[in-house]
Amino acid sequence: MNFKLKVWRQADQNSSGSFETYEAKNVNANQSFMEVLDVVNDDLTKEGKEPIAFDHDCREGICGTCSCVINGEPHGPEDKVTSCQVYMRSFQDGETITVEPFRAKPFPILKDLITDRSAFDKIIQAGGFISVNTGQAPEANALPIGRETAELAFDAAHCIGCGACVAACKNSSAMLFVSAKVTHLGLLPQGQPERNRRALKMVDVMDAQGFGGCTNTGACEAVCPKGIPVEFISRLNRDYLTASLMERPESE
């Protein structure tokens, strides 16, 4: 198979970028999209040009590093996969494939297809945890958790923090990401003591980082590689509302 890749090139955060087109020839249908980028990059290197910078690491769809928008879809045309799990059999021979970085104000572009998603880390730092120091834990089976609850908590905890939800959202909203964490910990009995505080703190930082609001369009769920459902956003709204009602003024 042969393809044309129309790729966003941008030198650094402060430069403006533009598209460049590259040829990818003799591509195997079972080659992954990132392996095509590897080959293109080796060609560019040999031509004395700078290779395309793109984020990737585990290449098995779990680390959440890869972050390409392929033909207008974060993580490309296949359902429930990350960019690194897109295989060339998903494209038509001869097709021009447009590759862009995630575009959102809170995710500034660092170079070419690489963005800075540290805003997500800041949200987690605000409250995406259960405050238990090492060594404080009680016996694990002392706290039974119904299987259905544990499974639903897993569904939420499965979020890989890739940011595709933000990239797909017309408002660059991080609600699906935040809701996944709030749901994961909010479903478990261990997460109850901090449940209200967690929702308030995480949403505060989410807003401060400049993410937009949720208009319930559902684009986030459609592109999420782990199938995090929008119903979790509803849970976040519920938790936030309850927490706001229960909140007491903090004593200085």
Add this chain to the structure above:
Amino acid sequence: MILKRLFQSTIGKKIIMALTGVLLFGFVIVHMLGNWQVFSGAEALNDYAHLIQSKAIVLWGFRLALLGIVGLHLWAAITLTLANRAAAPEKYAESKALGTTWASRSMTLSGVIVLGFIIFHILHFTVRSIPGSPDYFQLNEKGYHDVYAMVVHAFQNPILVGIYVIGVGLLSLHLSHGLQSMFRSLGWSDRRYLPLQINFARVFAGFIFVGMSAVPLAIFFQLKQF
């Protein structure tokens, strides 16, 4: 604290949006039921209109409350839209629907047009200052405003009928997303209810469109002796 959170956070504003949306939706239903009086003849509609207009304090109280609700809905919409646009300033070279509906992506557009339509509607039937409108306002034999004659007269005009049908069409489109979004913004949704809520929103939006556009269309096409 709750008020601060409602007015300052994105989620809070969405809650305001949803709550005012519910109230406005309620008003639309009542308005539609009132409109249907036209099918019962001149007397029914005029008596109904008189009932509304007779108690000034109730009428103005209601109008002010409605204005406040619309104002809040608008304020939340404007501030959120500005923040949302600031969060996503760059568009993709290729854009895809990504599982979203046109209605959900165009809430601002449909909202702005509906607002324009409502202003037109108030100028037209309440303030009655649309230039070129005939002086069809008169009193009936009971001394009540002859709203019936006014409405029937207005909807002889195909342009006005067009404006009203398009206006309520966009209102329905707005509601088809707004109604389901409301459940989610208020945190009252999960995988069991979500499909139900989506269908509820669509069916009700369709119902509003049919119910609202029935009046101008029936009058224009003389589906009944008016």
Add this chain to the structure above:
Amino acid sequence: MKLDPKIPAGPLDKKWGSHRMNLKLVNPANKRKYEVIVVGSGLGGGAASASLAELGYNVKCFCFQDSPRRAHSIAAQGGINAAKNYQNDGDSIKRLFYDTIKGGDFRAREANVYRLAQVSINIIDQCAAQGVPFGREYGGLLANRSFGGAQVSRTFYSRGATGQQLLVGAYSALSRQIGLGKVQMFPRTEMLDLILVDGHAKGIVTRNLVTGKIETHMADAVILGTGGYGNVFYLSTYARGSNATAIWRAYKKGAGFANPCFTQIHPTCIPVSGDYQSKLTLMSESLRNDGRCWVPKAVGDKRAAHEIPETDRDYYLERMYPSYGNLAPRDIASRAAKRVCDEGRGVGPGGLGVYLDFADAIQRLGEKTVRERYSNLFDMYHEITGENAYKQPMRIYPAIHYTMGGLWVDYNLMSNIPGLFVLGEANFSDHGANRLGASALMQGLADGYFVIPYTIGDYLANQKQKRPTADCPEAQAAEKAVREEIKQLLSINGTKTINEYHKELGKILWDHCGMARNKAGLTQAIAEIQALREDFWKNVKVPGESNNLNQSLEKAGRVADFLELGELLCRDALEREESCGCHLREEYQTEEGECQRNDAQFAHAAVWEYKGKNEIPVRHIELMTYEEIHLTTRSYK
């Protein structure tokens, strides 16, 4: 090189308890005066950073990824072992200890492994308290599954993403400390050298991968939790970024490198499909709970799987190892797969594959149950191969997956360089010559949560002098050396790309130092690697500049290190004239092709000391003495 393992005296089960009593403590008010550098944010590094910060130390944590949540611990699928004996099936600390020692073919340090089994219990408690959603029974209690090399069910899991869930747990604990200001996090920052002052590890030189800025960071102790070096083989189940640079540069500063030839080949990976391939994907060992491995009985049988009747199939693991069957340990299962493929009975392109068949399990349990247990793995298999494993058997083949070797550490997890601690896969201590499934997560977390917080205090309490500053001559010299190497890499401007060198190195190693090794091959490999390395420094092409984001430059430094490490790997394999665990020397095997250990001469860890560029390193040994157990021939038949 002085190698004192510092194993505490006393009976095995009392060692850790009495040792903790003898370790010096740092009082709470003084803890905040100490700075600790942690390189790596996976299960070892992340857990250590969080735990040390909770104790009050000031921690600086570094990772090359864009977020600490992306460390490759995340990719572990199957589970984590713990001697909880929740299943009432005869498990105990001692049994987990014994299984691990035996699984490692008696080349791991007894005292460390016993401690690992002891703290395994606390790990599950800690993780459950953090909100890790482990698989549960309907009654709400924790569920277990079986894993290779054990006859009890002691593996805790979160569907097929246990590593992810445990890492998210450690990441959340770490994030909490970052939020509290006790950990300063440096993502997209790579360690390029270790700074020694008076022979103690007191700092690191780093490169900011976004701005290219070279910096020195000084501390009272340095902890490396940087993972394994399996990417030296190019094709592996490691993340593309996984590298050996931190441990390699520590080695070049004097840290002993133990057992580099102990590299694990995982039996169940998706086979290579073409030469463009950049990585191999693992299919969790847990699949062998229900999947049956087979190949056709006849050489060259080209029929499709479903056309081959039962009578023409060879369920080779069940045949060769009846008591463990499909759950034979990884080294055994990998070699068996290689053997049947070498016989010409392999399936799929190039004959490099065996079937892992779920037809029986689906018939016995129903597709729904199989889906519940493994759906994400089946989905992953489908994504990569385009094949539906519910309908046709998976094709699998062994691939490089883990490295048991690593920097030498004593019982306190401190290397022979005082102040340099090494955790998780980066050290050598717990898995001997072969790691059992679901034990890597256990070790990473044990080291990070429950060992280092105790042992580091003992070192720090003895450090009375002031922490050296970044302008000390040692730091300046290290920084200068780093700058010069970068300059050199960028100035070669040859004709071959970094990937080409890396692939060539990988092929040499896979051919001569992979699943089976022999003297002639290893000798040849060493010569080839030396030649390749020489060529690299003359002819590599590294585009771009040093003062911005330059992924080629990052890779170049890592591959340069691999080119040195590869040679050491072969050298170690050559010197170890026995077969044990994953290290199979063709000269030393039984008639049935099983490993033939030589306990008289090789019951030790080989620890290599760097002697300078192009000098032959020196091999030291630490004898593996066993107080509690008797060395036996490992049998899974």
